[in-house]
Amino acid sequence: MNENLFASFITPMMFGLPLVTLIVLFPSLLFPTSSRLVNNRLISLQQWMLQLVSKQMMSIPNTKGQTWALMLMSLILFIGSTNLLGLLPHSFTPTTQLSMNLGMAIPLWAGAVITGFRNKTKASLAHFLPQGTPTPLIPMLVIIETISLFIQPVALAVRLTANITAGHLLIHLIGGATLALMSINTTTALITFIILILLTVLEFAVAMIQAYVFTLLVSLYLHDNT
Numbered sequence: 684m685n686e687n688l689f690a691s692f693i694t695p696m697m698f699g700l701p702l703v704t705l706i707v708l709f710p711s712l713l714f715p716t717s718s719r720l721v722n723n724r725l726i727s728l729q730q731w732m733l734q735l736v737s738k739q740m741m742s743i744p745n746t747k748g749q750t751w752a753l754m755l756m757s758l759i760l761f762i763g764s765t766n767l768l769g770l771l772p773h774s775f776t777p778t779t780q781l782s783m784n785l786g787m788a789i790p791l792w793a794g795a796v797i798t799g800f801r802n803k804t805k806a807s808l809a810h811f812l813p814q815g816t817p818t819p820l821i822p823m824l825v826i827i828e829t830i831s832l833f834i835q836p837v838a839l840a841v842r843l844t845a846n847i848t849a850g851h852l853l854i855h856l857i858g859g860a861t862l863a864l865m866s867i868n869t870t871t872a873l874i875t876f877i878i879l880i881l882l883t884v885l886e887f888a889v890a891m892i893q894a895y896v897f898t899l900l901v902s903l904y905l906h907d908n909t
Contacts, residue, residue, distance in 0.1 A: 706775055706777060709768070733756060733760075736756065736759060736895075737752060737755075737756055740752075740755060740756070740759070740898065740899065740902055751902075751905055755898050755901065755902060758787070758791075758897070758898050758901070759894050759895060759897075759898040762778060762787075762843070762893070762894035762897055762898070763890065763891050763894035763895075765777055765778050766778055766847060766889075766890030766891070766893060766894060767887065767890050767891070769847070769851070769890075770883070770886055770887065770890065776847060776851065778843055778844070778847050778893075779844060779847050779848045779851065780844070781840060781841065781844045784839075784840035784841075784843050784844050785836065785837070785840040787840070787897075788836040788837075788839040788840040788897075788901075789836045789840075791836075791901045791904075792835055792836040792839065792901070792904060793836075795901070795904040795905045795907075795908045795909075796832070796904075796908060798905070798908050798909060799907065799908025799909065800908075802908075802909060803908065803909070807908060810828060810832075810907075811824075811825050811828040811829060811832075812824060812825055812828070835904065839897065839900055839901070842893075842896070842897075843893055843896075843897050846889060846893050847889075847890070847893060850882075850885075850886040850889055850890075851886075853882055854879065854882060854883060854886065857875055857878060857879045857882060858879055860875050861875045861876050861879055
């Protein structure tokens with residue numbers, strides 16, 4: 684119980700060098716490509732899941748937006764696998780770092796917005812001023828819409844960071860409480876252990892859902908600008 688509550692969020696180091704790069708590259712090893720004529724069950728399951736997710740994800744953007752399909756599928760696989768690997772004991776979750784999530788959100792958001800201004804200039808500028816706005820409110824609405832546009836990538840990154848961090852903190856707190864209660868009250872410790880198991884199962888679902896939500900919002904930004 685004396686361990687720092689935020690110790691699991693500290694970037695791991697080895698020989699004075701950060702291991703974030705290796706950790707970020709590790710999920711790519713979980714999705715190998717097959718050179719065989721007939722795939723095994725694991726590859727077939729991966730392909731089926733990719734087709735299912737891509738079919739649902741690409742039903743939102745138009746033809747131009749569907750050219751982002753490969754990047755969006757890579758994004759959801761990376762975030763989902765990183766979140767799931769972070770639930771393993773003695774592991775590190777890069778998506779709990781706001782800097783990394785901003786590094787993913789800002790370029791994707793900027794690419795979608797720049798694409799909109801390039802291909803649909805009038806429609807993109809029209810978002811800053813709703814039709815039928817009274818003349819005295821025009822400057823205020825333009826400022827509000829501009830602020831809301833620039834807040835989108837921040838909200839995207841903060842949402843992912845907050846959900847993953849909150850889940851890890853709850854698991855850490857309930858796990859520590861279970862260990863402390865084992866020497867005090869076995870019945871209460873058993874109840875908290877059951878809660879810990881249920882919370883862990885919930886976190887597995889949250890890890891996948893947050894990856895889907897992040898990618899879906901990027902897809903919606905792309906749909907609005909293509």
